[in-house]
Amino acid sequence: MSQLDSLNPSAIPAQDEALRQEVRAFLVEAMRGVPAHVRARSWSGYDSEFSRELGRRGWLGITFPPAYGGAGRSAFARYVLVEEFLNFGAPVGSHWIADRQSGPLLLKYGTESQKQRYLPAICRGEAFFCIGMSEPGAGSDLASVRSRAAPNETGWLLNGQKIWTTNAHNCHYMIALVRTSGETTDRHKGLSQVIVDLSLPGVAVRPIVDQSGDSHFCEVFFENVQLGPDALVGDEGGGWEQVTAELAFERSGPERLFSSIALFDEWLAYVRTPQGRTPQAQRLAGKILSQLAPLRAMSVAITEKLTRGESPVVEAALVKDLGTGVEQLIPAAIADDLFSRDAADVPAELLNTLNYITQVAPSYSLRGGTRDILRGMIARGLGLR
Amino acid sequence: MDDLFSDAVKALLTDHCTPAVVRAIEAGQAHAPLWQQLEDSGFVDALVPESAGGAGLALAYVYPVLELCGSFAVPVPLGETLLARGLLAHAGVSVPRGSVVFGTGQLGSDGRLDCAQVRCGTQADWVLVSCGGACRLLPVAAAQMQVAGFCLDAQLSWPQSAWDAAHAVPGAHDLMTLQAALYAAQLAGALMSVFSRTLQYANDRQQFGKPIGKFQAIQHQLSLMSEHAFAARMAAQLGLCATGQVPDRLRVAMAKARTSEAALEVAGLSHSIHGAIGFTREFDLQLYTRRLHAWRQAAGSESYWHDVLGQALLDSPEPLSLDLMRTLTDVVV
Numbered sequence: 001m002s003q004l005d006s007l008n009p010s011a012i013p014a015q016d017e018a019l020r021q022e023v024r025a026f027l028v029e030a031m032r033g034v035p036a037h038v039r040a041r042s043w044s045g046y047d048s049e050f051s052r053e054l055g056r057r058g059w060l061g062i063t064f065p066p067a068y069g070g071a072g073r074s075a076f077a078r079y080v081l082v083e084e085f086l087n088f089g090a091p092v093g094s095h096w097i098a099d100r101q102s103g104p105l106l107l108k109y110g111t112e113s114q115k116q117r118y119l120p121a122i123c124r125g126e127a128f129f130c131i132g133m134s135e136p137g138a139g140s141d142l143a144s145v146r147s148r149a150a151p152n153e154t155g156w157l158l159n160g161q162k163i164w165t166t167n168a169h170n171c172h173y174m175i176a177l178v179r180t181s182g183e184t185t186d187r188h189k190g191l192s193q194v195i196v197d198l199s200l201p202g203v204a205v206r207p208i209v210d211q212s213g214d215s216h217f218c219e220v221f222f223e224n225v226q227l228g229p230d231a232l233v234g235d236e237g238g239g240w241e242q243v244t245a246e247l248a249f250e251r252s253g254p255e256r257l258f259s260s261i262a263l264f265d266e267w268l269a270y271v272r273t274p275q276g277r278t279p280q281a282q283r284l285a286g287k288i289l290s291q292l293a294p295l296r297a298m299s300v301a302i303t304e305k306l307t308r309g310e311s312p313v314v315e316a317a318l319v320k321d322l323g324t325g326v327e328q329l330i331p332a333a334i335a336d337d338l339f340s341r342d343a344a345d346v347p348a349e350l351l352n353t354l355n356y357i358t359q360v361a362p363s364y365s366l367r368g369g370t371r372d373i374l375r376g377m378i379a380r381g382l383g384l385r
Numbered sequence: 386m387d388d389l390f391s392d393a394v395k396a397l398l399t400d401h402c403t404p405a406v407v408r409a410i411e412a413g414q415a416h417a418p419l420w421q422q423l424e425d426s427g428f429v430d431a432l433v434p435e436s437a438g439g440a441g442l443a444l445a446y447v448y449p450v451l452e453l454c455g456s457f458a459v460p461v462p463l464g465e466t467l468l469a470r471g472l473l474a475h476a477g478v479s480v481p482r483g484s485v486v487f488g489t490g491q492l493g494s495d496g497r498l499d500c501a502q503v504r505c506g507t508q509a510d511w512v513l514v515s516c517g518g519a520c521r522l523l524p525v526a527a528a529q530m531q532v533a534g535f536c537l538d539a540q541l542s543w544p545q546s547a548w549d550a551a552h553a554v555p556g557a558h559d560l561m562t563l564q565a566a567l568y569a570a571q572l573a574g575a576l577m578s579v580f581s582r583t584l585q586y587a588n589d590r591q592q593f594g595k596p597i598g599k600f601q602a603i604q605h606q607l608s609l610m611s612e613h614a615f616a617a618r619m620a621a622q623l624g625l626c627a628t629g630q631v632p633d634r635l636r637v638a639m640a641k642a643r644t645s646e647a648a649l650e651v652a653g654l655s656h657s658i659h660g661a662i663g664f665t666r667e668f669d670l671q672l673y674t675r676r677l678h679a680w681r682q683a684a685g686s687e688s689y690w691h692d693v694l695g696q697a698l699l700d701s702p703e704p705l706s707l708d709l710m711r712t713l714t715d716v717v718v
Binding site for chain 1 (some may be wrong): 395405448511553566584587588598599604607608609611612615616617618620621622624626638639642643646686688690691692693694695696697698704705706708710713714715716717
């Protein structure tokens with residue numbers, strides 16, 4: 001656990017912090033008049049034109065090298081940008097995975113031609129990616145994936161199925177974890193990552209409606225999908241290690257703290273009114289802030305580790321597990337506050353936002369690894385496994 | 386504070402503040418030998434300006450020492466004295482020999498000055514008493530003393546003449562916030578001690594033919610403990626981040642609230658994992674878990690500080706809670 005002893009307060013460098021003013025000025029205009037229950041969707045909200053506008057402003061792939069369309073900035077620059085996007089509830093879902101995860105993965109493991117082909121398009125907001133991990137028989141037990149890409153004379157022949165794939169219906173590409181050699185009983189061995197162009201013949205994408213009425217995740221079917229030889233990302237058989245490294249990016253960001261922030265801020269606006277303000281609400285506001293703020297500092301500290309090329313997987317799991325806990329506390333505690341009083345004057349928009357967040361909150365501690373998987377990873381980091 | 390300074394404090398405490406020493410002082414044996422070691426080391430003058438013979442450190446740099454006061458369950462007022470001497474020296478008051486703690490006083494109709502629960506009051510030479518907006522330094526030797534709450538804490542009472550004669554400290558001082566910053570840091574230290582001891586115990590204790598730490602249920606409880614311990618530590622560090630010698634009240638509110646919440650969670654989980662042995666006087670765990678509860682209660686519980694932070698958030702004109710969060714957490718290095 002000595003690695004965690006060094007999780008200390010870290011400063012966001014001034015040149016990266018300076019981005020905040022610029023992006024905020026844009027967001028104040030772009031998000032004017034958007035109701036809270038829509039802003040609450042944030043990185044589950046999609047707007048391709050909005051993504052392209054961010055691309056035009058140089059805010060996508062900002063950490064990628066200039067040679068591939070990026071700005072060569074640090075992880076802190078991206079941290080400032082996404083923190084603002086999330087707190088304004090900007091519809092960033094279209095490009096979210098490509099910017100956070102697929103782009104950095106291709107930078108690290110991709111061939112030169114893969115980088116040239118995909119990274120500039122990601123930076124322009126023209127190539128959206130999803131991640132094909134879960135399958136009907138492979139959820140938390142990810143190593144038991146059965147989708148297979150078999151080598152043939154023209155590349156790889158892909159068959160199988162993915163499920164719970166966020167945003168697949170709005171994406172151009174999937175980076176899928178599939179078996180390329182061996183059998184399911186070989187577990188981690190023989191897994192690889194392949195890029196699948198979702199417009200290819202044999203690919204079928206079927207959105208799944210969640211309990212809130214949104215369709216943000218999908219089933220994806222592959223039937224004799226012919227991939228080229230350049231579909232392979234990284235090493236054949238190296239998929240498990242690559243996916244594990246990728247998850248540090250997936251779990252450490254501010255999206256693990258701010259999923260309910262649109263509701264919290266909307267509730268605060270009501271509690272600031274003379275009829276809304278009560279001692280109980282004041283105390284609750286302080287409780288939520290005192291839990292969120294240290295997590296924000298930890299997320300910044302992890303970003304600092306990423307800038308030094310470290311892969312703080314255990315720290316990221318720790319922040320995600322605590323962070324999603326606060327994100328789920330927010331709708332539960334706000335509902336208790338609002339309905340312990342005479343609720344006659346509670347604005348309808350606040351109630352709609354509460355209703356939406358209450359319905360999506362269970363997903364917070366499922367996506368990107370369940371609570372139990374994360375605690376198992378922390379236990380491994382503690383040397384218990 | 387550089388690592389050399391805190392490493393030296395750690396070495397000193399490892400040698401002279403063992404669990405046996407903590408037990409002996411709690412049982413009423415003399416604290417003078419331990420205190421003399423600490424006094425002679427000069428660590429208590431960390432915040433005193435160099436011109437007055439101290440180390441002249443800024444507040445943020447003493448965090449590691451205050452955390453060590455918690456992780457070693459130091460049974461004498463090292464942290465209190467370190468902060469009090471800094472306050473006195475910067476207020477232009479000559480610093481007395483001996484240890485100093487903090488008290489909140491009330492002048493009663495019976496003509497006495499009462500301090501209800503002075504933390505570590507049974508072990509102190511002086512009390513910096515805040516009463517009616519003024520701050521004065523009173524000698525413990527002149528007080529009537531009675532143990533109050535935690536075994537080292539005391540209720541102290543002086544004749545009003547003692548208050549009238551006491552040396553006044555110029556300026557306005559928020560002793561509550563200063564103490565809350567201290568106990569947040571000590572809680573962070575004690576939380577880490579309790580966590581690492583519980584982890585060790587889970588690796589050692591065998592049941593059903595294997596260490597209990599091999600069971601998933603125990604692993605997940607330990608993971609949760611680590612989450613609370615590390616979040617609390619981050620909050621406590623931020624609580625001491627200040628540009629000058631005076632802690633920031635809102636950062637301290639976050640720090641004390643978060644560490645106090647963690648104290649309850651971690652104490653409960655540690656006793657659950659230890660079973661009956663952890664609840665005995667003989668086993669060391671209690672030296673730290675009793676302090677988790679005592680320091681949670683000291684200088685305002687989590688709800689006290691939630692109110693402070695909540696008021697600031699509701700009074701803030703910013704529509705995004707992020708902006709207050711940033712002022713609480715952004716640091717300059």
